Amino acid sequence: MEEALKTAFPFIAISIGILLVFGGVMMIVAYTVLAERKVLGWIQGRIGPNRVGPWGLLQPFADLFKFIFKEDLVPDKSTKFVYYLAPIVALTAAFMPMIVYPFGPPINVDLAAWLPYGLGEGITQIPLRVADLDVGILYVLAITSVGVYGIALAGWSSNSKYSLMGGLRSSAQMISYELAMGASVIGVVLLAGTLSLGGIIDAQIHAPWWSRWFIVPQFVGFVVFLIAAFAETNRVPFDLPEAETELVAGFHTEYSALKFALFFMAEYVNMFTVSVMCVTLFLGGWYIPGLDWVARQTDLVWLFGVGTVGYALISHVGFLLKIFAFLFLYIWVRGTLPRFRFDQLMNFGWKFLLPVALGNVIVTVILVFLMNR
C-alpha cells in the first residue's frame, strides 16, 4: 500500500496541479466573457448583462447552460467526422499550453513533515506551475500553431461558403502572424539565454536594474508580440475570420449549441494564453520589483521574504493583475478600433511586422554580443 502510494504520488500531485490550473483558468475565462460584455456595454453607453444574479455575476453559468440545452444542428452536407473533430482540436490546442504557465514563485516548505508515509521526502519546494519545460516558449508556440487546424477544418467541413472563406482567411492570417510572433520572442530568448518560461522570469529578476522587465530593452519586440497576439487570437482589429458584416460568423457559421461554445471557449483561453506569454516574457511574470527590498526594510521577512507563502501569494496576485490588465486591453481595443481589410492585414503582417521583428532580432544580437564581450 505504502509502496503503491509512493509510486503514485508524483502522478497524484501532478493531477491535482492540473485540476487546480484547469479550474482556475476556466473560471477566469468564464468571467472574462462577462467582463467583455460589461466593458463593451460601458464603452457603448449601455449597462451590459445585469439580470442573472447580483450585478449579472452568474451570467457565465447561464450562458453555459443555454449552450448545453440548445438544439445541436449538424448541416446535412457537412463532412461529419471532420465537423465533429474541429472544435475538439481547437479547444485541446487552447488548453494544452496551460501546464507551462508560471503562476508564481516556488514556496519553500519541508513537505516531509506534512505528509504521511514519508511521501514528501526530499521535497523542499512547491512550485506554482505544473511543469517547467526546457523548451517552454517553443511548446506554447507549437501548440498554438496546431490550433489553426480547428478553425481551418471547421471552415472546410461545414460545406458553406461563409465558413470556407472564414477558415481560409484564418489559416492565412495565423500562418503570417505566427512568424512575426516567433521572431519577436527571439530577442527575449537572447537576453535570457533560455527557452523555459521559469528561466526567463529568473533572468529578469537577476537582470541589471534598468532592465528588470524585458519590456524596457525589448520594447519593439513587445509591441510586435502584442500586435501579433491580437492577430493570432482572431480578435478585433484582426477578426477577419469571423467578420460578421461580410461572413455572417466566419468559420463557425454552421456550428451551434455546445460545439459553438467550444470554439468560443477556445478563443478566450487563447486570449489568456497570449496574455500569460506577454506578461511572462516582457513584464517579469509574477515578479514584482521591490518586494524583497520591502522585506529587508520592514523586518517582515515572514511575509515578504522570498520563498514564503505570503511572497508567493502577493506575487501570484501581481501576476493575475498584469494578466487582467492585458485582458482589459483586449476588450478596450475591441470596443475602440474598426476592422482591417484583408489585404491590409496581409500587407501589414508581411511587409511591416515581420521586417520590424527581424530588425529587432539583428539589433538585439549585436547588442548582446557587444555587452557580453
Place this chain on the structure above:
Amino acid sequence: MVNVLFFVLAGLAIACAVSCVYHKNPLYSAISLIGVLLSLACIYLTLAAPFIAIVQILVYAGAIMVLVVFVIMLLNLDEDKPLTRLRYLYPIGGALGVVLLAQTLFVFYAVTKAPHQASEQGNVIGQTMSIGTAMYTEYLLPVEIVGVLLLMAIVGAMIMSRRMREPNLELVEGSKEDGE
C-alpha cells in the same frame, strides 16, 4: 510505463500512416499525416528529446501541414476520378517500399549488434543547449550550407511567384507572346 507508451504511440503512428495512404479524400490523408507527426513527436518526448519533439510539431504539424491543408481546401479536388494516369508509379513505389523495409531491418540489426552503453553526456544530449552548441561548433558547415540552400529556395519562390513587369526581362516578353 515508457514501454507501454511507446507501443500505444507507435501503434497510433502506424494506424495513422496506413489511413494516410488508404484514404481517397486528400484532406483525410492530410489529417492522418498530422496524426503521424504528432505521435512521432510524443515518441521523441518519451525518448527524452523535448527539443526535437517540439520542433517536429512546430515545423511539420504547425507550418508545413497547415500549408498542405490550405492548398487542399483551395483546390477542391473531385474524389471520384480513378488515378489511372499514375499507374506506372506502382512498381517504383513497390521498389521503394522494399528498400525502406531493408533499411528498417538493417537498423534493427545494427542496434542489436551495437554495445549497450549509456554515453557520458546521456542526460544532456537532447537538451536545447547541447543541440545549439553542436550545431554551431561541430556541424557549423552543414548548418551554413542548409542556410544558403534555404535562402536560394526563398529567392527562387519569389521569382516564380512574382509577375515580371520590367520590360528588359525576357520572361515578360515570352509570356506576352504566349498571349497571356
